[in-house]
Amino acid sequence: MSRIVRPYGDTTGDGMVQLSFTLPVASDRRAEGAALQLAAKMGMDPAMVVHSRPIGDGYTFFVVYGRVNHLVDVDAVQVVERDFPVLAAKEVNALVRRRLRRKLVVVGACIGTDAHTVGIDAILNVKGIAGEKGLESYREFRVVNMGAQVGVPDLVERAAAERADAVLVSQVVTQRDAHMHNTREMSAAFREALPAGRRPLLVVGGPRFDELMAAELGVDRIFGRGTTPREVASYLVHALAGGTVREKVAAG
Template identity: 80%
Template sequence: MKVRPYGDTTGDGMVQTSFTLPVPAGKRADGAALQLAAAMGLDPAMLVHARPVGAGHTFFVVYGRVRHLVDLDAVRVTARDYPLLSAAAVNAAVRRRLRRKLTVVGACIGTDAHTVGIDAILNLKGVAGEKGLECYRELSVTNLGAQVPIADLVEAAAGADAVLVSQVVTQRDAHLHNVRELAAAFRTRPGRRPLLIVGGPRFDETMAADLGVDRIFGRGTTPREVASYLVHRLAA
C-alpha cells in the first residue's frame, strides 16, 4: 500500500520542514532557503517563516509539495513480541522464576545530563499514569543519575540482571558511540553479562544488534513495557 503526505487535502503531498543556514537574515537568505527546498524536491516551495539565529545564521520553515510516495509494505519496525503484563503479574513471574529480586541498574552515560527519560522509567512517580520500576515489589532498582562514566556503571552493575541506559544528546552521534563503548565494556568484563537495554528519542529500534545491546526502546515507552520485557527475557 502506497500513500502520500497529507497537508490540506488527502494525498496532496504537502510537507513542512525546517532548517538553519549560515547566512545573515534577509532576501538573499530567503532565496537560499527556497533554493535548498527546491533541491529537496519541494515544488512549489513556500517560505513561511524566517528568523535570525545569532550573528550570521537564519532559521527557516518552508512548506511545499513533494511527489514522493511512502510504501507501507516496505516499512520495517521492531514490534513488541511479548505480552504486556500488569505489575502484579510481573512481580509474580519474578518470584516464581528467580526466587529473589530482579536487580536493575540505570543511568545516563557520558556527558548526557538529561535524566527525564531514565527517571520516568525507574522512579516511583513513573510517567503517563504508570508507576516506575521502583514501584515493583520484586525489582531492586538503582538509578545512578546523569553523566555517569561507563567504567563506573560497569562496576555498579556487577551482579545486576539488567542495565538500563538513557541517551538524549545526539550531536556527532554521541549516543551511538556511547552505547557501543558500553557494550564493549561489558563484553570484556568477566562474569555474566546483564541484559543491556537502551532508550532515547533518537534511536532506531532496529539497531540493537549493531550496537551490541539486547533491546532499544524509543519515544513513548512506559515502565510497564520495560518491566514486561524483563520478565519475557527472564522466561527465555
Template identity: 85%
Template sequence: MSGPVVRPYGDTTGDGMVQVSFTLPVPHDKRAEGAALQLAAKMGLEPAMLVHAKPMGDGFTFFVVYGRVNHLVDLDAVRVVERDFPLLSAKEVNALVRSGLRRKLSVVGACIGTDAHTVGIDAILNVKGVAGEKGLEYYRELRVTNLGAQVSVPELVEAARVEKADAVLVSQVVTQRDAHLHNTREMSAAFREAMPAGRRPLLIVGGPRFDELMTGELGVDRIFGRGTTPREVASYLVHELVVNRGGRVGAEKVAGR
C-alpha cells in the same frame, strides 16, 4: 511498488504537501530566504513556499517551508520493531519474578558519558514514573539502582557487578556527533570484555534518536524509542529474564493470561 502506497496529506488527500523546518548559518535577509527556498527545491519540494523565517542569534536563521513532494511511501517496505511480548500489569510482573526467579530482579540504570539529561531514565526508574504509570522502583520484586547522570562506562560496569544486575538500562539524549551511538558501542564492548556471555546483564538503551533496528550493530539486547513507558520496560524485562530464560513456570503463566 509491492504493497499499499500512500502520499503525504496537506490540504487535500494525496496532494503530497509537507512542511519542513531547518536552520541555515546565515543572517536573516532576502538572500537567506532565497537560500532556504533553493534548499527546499533541492530536497524535492516543488513548488516550495517560505512560511516562516526568524533570526536565531548572530548569523543564523530558522526557516519553515511548505511544498509538494512527488515521493510515494510503500507501506509493505516499512521496517519497524514490533512489541513481541505481552504488556503486563505491575501485579503480574511481580508474580512472575517471584515464581520464576525466586529473588528480586536487579536493575541498574544511568546516563553515560557527558549526558546529563536524566529525565528519560528517571521517568522509567523513579516511583513517580511518567504518563500515569509508576516507575520500576514501584515494583516490589525489582531492586532498582539509579546511578544518575554522567556516569562513566567503567563505573557502570562496576556497579552492575556489585549489584549483580540482571539488566542495565542506559538513557542517551545527547546526540551531537552521534555521541549516543559511540557511548552505546563503548558500553557494550566494555561489558563483553568484563563479563562472560552467560553472566552478562541484559543491555538496554533508550532515547529519542535511536533506531530500534540497530540492536545488533550497537551490541545491545533492546532499544526503546520515544514514548516508552515503565510498564513496557518491566514487561520486557520479565519476558526476557523470566519467561525466556526462567523456564516453564514463567512461560505457563504468561501463556495462561
C-alpha cells in the same frame, strides 16, 4: 500488493509537506531565497517560506511548505515489532516471584557526558511518567539509579557488584553520534569484563536511537521516545523470567 501512499496536506494525496531547518545566513530576502533553493534541491516544488525568524547573529530559522512527488510504500517499512505482552505491575511481580524466586535487579544510568536524567528517571523513579509509576515501585524489583555522567568502567563495576539482571542506559545527547559511540563502548566493556552467563541484559533508550540497530550496537534492546515504565518492566520480565528464562549463574 504494496500499499503506496503520498503525504497529505490540504487534500488527500496532494503530496504537501512542511519542513523546518536553520541556515547560517542573516535574516533577509536573500536568506528566504536560499531556503527556497534548498527546498527545491530536496524535491519540493512548488515551495513557499511560511515562517522565518532570526535566531542569532547570522542564523535564520525557516519553515517551508511545499509539494513533493515521492511515494511511500507502507508495506516495505521495517520496524521492531513488540514481541511481548504489556503486563500490569501485579502480573510482572507475580512472574518474577514465580520464575526467578528473588528480586530482579536493575542498574540504570546516563553514561558519558550525558547529564540529562529525565529519561532514566521517568523509567526508574517511583514518580514515573504519564501516570505510570517507575520500576522502583515494583515490589519484586531492586533498582539502583546511578544518575548522570557515569563512566562506563564505573557502570560495569557497579552492575557486577550488584549482580544486575539488567542494565538500563538513557542517552539524550546525540551530537556527533555520541549516543552510538557511548553505547558501543558500554557493550564492549561488558563483553570484556563478564562472561556470557553473568552478563546482564543491556537495554538503551533515547529519542534518536534506531530500534533496528540493537545488534549493531551490541545491546539486547533499544527503546525509543514515548516508552513507558510498564513497557520496560514487561520486556524485562519477558526476557529474564518469561518462556525462555535467562537464569543467573548460581551465586558464588
